[in-house]
Amino acid sequence: MARRLPSRPPVIPGFSPVHVLGSGGFADVFLYEQDMPRRQVAVKVLLDEVVDDRVRQLFQAEANLMARLSTHPSILTVFQASVAADGRPYLVMELCSASISERYRREPVPVSQVLSVGVRIGSALETAHREGVLHRDVKPSNILLTAYGNPVLSDFGIAATLGEADPDEPVGMSIPWSAPEVLADESRGTIQSEVYSLAATVYSLLAGRSPFEVPGGKNGAAELMARIEKGTPRPTGRPDVPPTLERVLGAALSRRPRDRPATVMELVRGFQQVEAELGLPQTPAEVAVAAWAVATPARPDEQTVIAAIGAGNGARSGRRRRTRSGLRGGAVASASQSVGTVHRSASTARARRGSRATLVWASVLSAVVVAALAVTTVAVLTRGDDAVPVVSDLSATSGASAVTFRWTDPGLEQGDTFVVTADGTTSQQTGTTFVATGRPGVEQCIRVAVNRDGRTGADSGERCGTIGGAR
Secondary structure, eight states: OOOOOOOOOOOOOOOOEEEEEOOOEEEEEEEETTTTTTEEEEEEEEOOGGGGGHHHHHHHHHHHEEEHHSSTTTTTOOOEEEEEEESSSEEEEEEESSEEEEHHSOOOOOHHHHHHHHHHHHHHHHHHHTEEOOOOOOOOGGEEEOTTOOEEEOTTTTEEEEOOOOOSSSOOHHHHHHHHHHHTOOOOHHHHHHHHHHHHHHHHHHSSSSSOOOSSOOOOOOOHHHHHHHHHHHHOOOSSSSSHHHHHOOOOOTTSGGGSSSSSHHHHHHHHHHHHHOOOOOOOOOOOGGGGGGOOOSSSHHHHHHHHHHHHHOOOOOHHHHHHHHHTHHHHHHHHHHHHHHHHHHHHEEEEHHHOOOOOOHHHHHHHHHHHHHHHHHHHHHHHHSSSSSOOOOOOOOOOOOSEEOOOOOOOTOOOOEEEEETEEEEESSSSSEEOOOSSEEEEEEEEEEEEETTOOOOOOEEETTSSOOO
């Protein structure tokens, strides 16, 4: 089948077209130069023949979604979106040097780099999931490399809100990296199918081929689908891939969704543990925190005032949450700054009146303020700890290649997360399952606590299990 020629680049105010970068079934991507600020950008433009009201709506949804998620360091940045004079919607994006798929079939990608990509892209997916969004097309060609060589996840064009996919809407899929239940039309995509696709992508970067591709054999769509729906992929075949990583990928590529990690974050933790086993620097799992945590009041004394208000009414409010952020680890500093304000007022009064009695009264007032602030701080911190639920039924189930820890949700609210501590490192998740991988005979131990409003409550106590040990 002959490939179509790319469309003409549209006229976009403030941008000059340079050349076409690529073409797809619904859009072309062009290199443009932006006038102010001067930089090169990639512009995705929908084809005129596919544009209708429904497509415009979907494109707008993609633009809004990408803008919301692209603050993540491992998600492609979107600068702007609009409709050109000829009626074609377009998206102005960060220009990336290449796709990671252009490398893995040419040469082996070092295990250290593959693990780093897995953690970074997994963190991006976890962030999207916490926003209620599935990507639904995770594959090597949708992982782009920035000018600095950092991997970023792109193309949320067929993304769907969790649990809200239109059953009549056709699902785009990339067969070699799609989960069996998606290929069998049993699911339109879940977190577990995204776990599968990420694992299949990491496998491809290691093996130089997709998981069910047979070198020299028949690898058409029908053959691949038949293998994916029935079988288990073979090991990557690389001698420098440790058995632990093979087991992590094998579990994530399980045919049954329930046998896979429950969240992408659990798979990320598996990659990080392999990094630790190999003595590699651990790639940070960057997952967005609650929005309030990055907003700090302008003045320390304002934090103290808000703390007093929060303690007085006993209500959980946005103002009180900001107070906790300001007081955490710094309650004494806040109190001292407020007392300093009282001292300055007293000094001014003394200079004006020259009265020793005024100074005495100011000192008394300072002592009262200090005592009141101390009581307020204790009240706020104590009430915060009491409000955080505690995990009380952490259990461990040993398997041949991993220990699976489970617990019951003690009452998470919107924005709460579980904080899992294992091997001296912590991660946050919303699922109630944690999988720790390793060599047979290795004991794995974790603690689980709940984080609410930026404060972590009492943990569950340590629970351990031995890989390959008795269940």
